[in-house]
Amino acid sequence: MLLVLSEEQREHLGCLPRLGAAAVGELGRLAVELLRRGGAPRALEAAARKLDVSVDTIQHGIEGLTYLLTESSKLMISETDFQDSVHVLGFSDELNKLLLQLYLDNRKEIRSILSELAPKLPSYHNLEWRLDVQLASRSLRQQIKPAVTIKLHLNQNGDQTAQVLQTDPSTLLHLIQQLEQALGEMKTNHCRRIVRNMK
Amino acid sequence: MRFRFCGDLDCPDWVLAEISTLAKISSVKLKLICAQVLKDLLGEAIDYEKILKLTSDAKLESGDVKATIAVLSFILSSAAKHNVDSESLSSELQQLGLPKEHATGLCRSYEEKQSPLQDSLRACSLRLSQLDSVSWRVDYTLSSSELQEVNEPLVHLMFGVRDRDSGVTETVPMAVSADKFRVLLAELKQAQALMKTLL
Numbered sequence: 001m002l003l004v005l006s007e008e009q010r011e012h013l014g015c016l017p018r019l020g021a022a023a024v025g026e027l028g029r030l031a032v033e034l035l036r037r038g039g040a041p042r043a044l045e046a047a048a049r050k051l052d053v054s055v056d057t058i059q060h061g062i063e064g065l066t067y068l069l070t071e072s073s074k075l076m077i078s079e080t081d082f083q084d085s086v087h088v089l090g091f092s093d094e095l096n097k098l099l100l101q102l103y104l105d106n107r108k109e110i111r112s113i114l115s116e117l118a119p120k121l122p123s124y125h126n127l128e129w130r131l132d133v134q135l136a137s138r139s140l141r142q143q144i145k146p147a148v149t150i151k152l153h154l155n156q157n158g159d160q161t162a163q164v165l166q167t168d169p170s171t172l173l174h175l176i177q178q179l180e181q182a183l184g185e186m187k188t189n190h191c192r193r194i195v196r197n198m199k
Numbered sequence: 200m201r202f203r204f205c206g207d208l209d210c211p212d213w214v215l216a217e218i219s220t221l222a223k224i225s226s227v228k229l230k231l232i233c234a235q236v237l238k239d240l241l242g243e244a245i246d247y248e249k250i251l252k253l254t255s256d257a258k259l260e261s262g263d264v265k266a267t268i269a270v271l272s273f274i275l276s277s278a279a280k281h282n283v284d285s286e287s288l289s290s291e292l293q294q295l296g297l298p299k300e301h302a303t304g305l306c307r308s309y310e311e312k313q314s315p316l317q318d319s320l321r322a323c324s325l326r327l328s329q330l331d332s333v334s335w336r337v338d339y340t341l342s343s344s345e346l347q348e349v350n351e352p353l354v355h356l357m358f359g360v361r362d363r364d365s366g367v368t369e370t371v372p373m374a375v376s377a378d379k380f381r382v383l384l385a386e387l388k389q390a391q392a393l394m395k396t397l398l
Contacts, residue, residue, distance in 0.1 A: 130325040136393050138386055151325055162364060164327060 003071055003085035010089060012064035015057050017091055021098060023051050027058070028102040031065040035113055065102075072103050073110040125160065126153035148172050202291050204278040210295060217270040218296050223257045224267070226300035233308040236271040241312070241319050275309055279317050285310040331359035331368050354380045 005013070016024050026047060033040060044062070048055045072082055082103055086096050127150065134145040145168075152163045167175070185191055201207050221229065232253055239245035245268075254264050278288050285306035292302040336355040343349050358371045375383065 128325040135397070136390075138390075141393075149325060149327075151327075 001075055001077055001081055003068070003075075003077065003082075005068075005085070005088070009064050009067055012060035013068070013089055015053070015061050016064075017095060019051055019053070019061070021094060024095060024098055025102075026051070027061050027065055028098075031062045031069060032102075032106050032109070034062060034066055035070065035110055068099070069103060069106060069110055070114065073107045074114060076107075076111075079104070120157065122154040122156040122161065124152075125155040127151070128153075200294075202294075204274065204281060204283045204288055204291055206277070206281050211273075213266075214270055214273060215295060217266050218292075220259065220263050220267055221270060221301060222296070222298055223259065224254060224301075225256070226298070226304045228253045228256065229301050230304040230308055232267065233271055233275070233305055236268055237275060237308060237312045237316065239268075240272060240276055241315055271305075274305070275316065276320070278309060279313060279320055282317070285313070326363055328363060329361045331361045333358055352377050 016027070019027070030040075030043060030047060033043070044055055044058055048058045051058070068086075072085075077085070079100060082100055083096060086099055091099075129151070130149045132147050132149060134143055134147065136143060148167050148169060150165045150167070152165065154161050154163065186195075200209060202210050205211070224232070232250055235245055235250055250268065251264060254267065259267065274288075274292070283291075288309060289302045289306040292305065293299060297305075334357045338353045338355065340349045340351050340353055354375045354377070356373050356375060358373075359368050360371055361368045
């Protein structure tokens, strides 16, 4: 699968051949830092001064490199495909090899960073429960009505929410039975075959 | 094997694994560490430095020290939760492989603090909200825009309700007419009489 780079991105990356191999290495390192930790304007300025080009050129170069790296890591393209995609830019062989090396070295880390960006459903944090018996109410005395009150603590992207639920014991038993059936599904032949194939 | 201090269930694997770590510490030092863990369970600050000093003789790694604290917390809070007396706890711990002096030392510390521990566990049980304060005021309405001579008493009530999770106290104000207030008071007195019969 080939990467398609837009005109603007080609322009951004077009500044790379002029800067030389060492500079490209430096820009590559800054691009990976940008993916790991976010923007670092002072590092950009320092690099611009060292390489004697404007901050804008450096910014564009890094943005182009970041796009190249994230798209290739996202699609997990092979070496040949990467080389073909970069070949379109018309860089020297040395530069192409450098970019390929940059891609292969950082691919795994970039993939793990990208995997954290997927949307997540609220996840289980804690469960508190309480068993009560209602003995009387304003309308009716001499009752015996058991109830289980549950507080489900959930965690979503660092926010904690709590959901309060109440059920009678027979519904709770039914719930437990359904959940145990769900766990039991893992032991069926169908699931075992899939798990075996995934490993 | 069913254990009473685990609520008549099997003992968790990790507890079994850490019993051997507990046996490495001398029984005197174990009793002192128990005292620290009990302080933590009762809500006071734990002195981690002291525990590190006490475990330094047994040459435990930092992971083992944390595991020791976790196992002791589990055993003590679980025993208090299921209202296990210290004799049964001692015999069950010895069944798990804890040496006799260690078990007796642990159970003696447990016995001293069993009631306060159960009280503090009762206090942090699930509770949805708590009534903090009630304040009231009786007014006498003379006249209003609707009717020139009203001449009716009015009770203003303000309940301070504390949310368990955030600790924020919300105030709920309400105004009650004389008749409604009489009904409210009568019903609440009946509920109080019912509660007295249960105590």
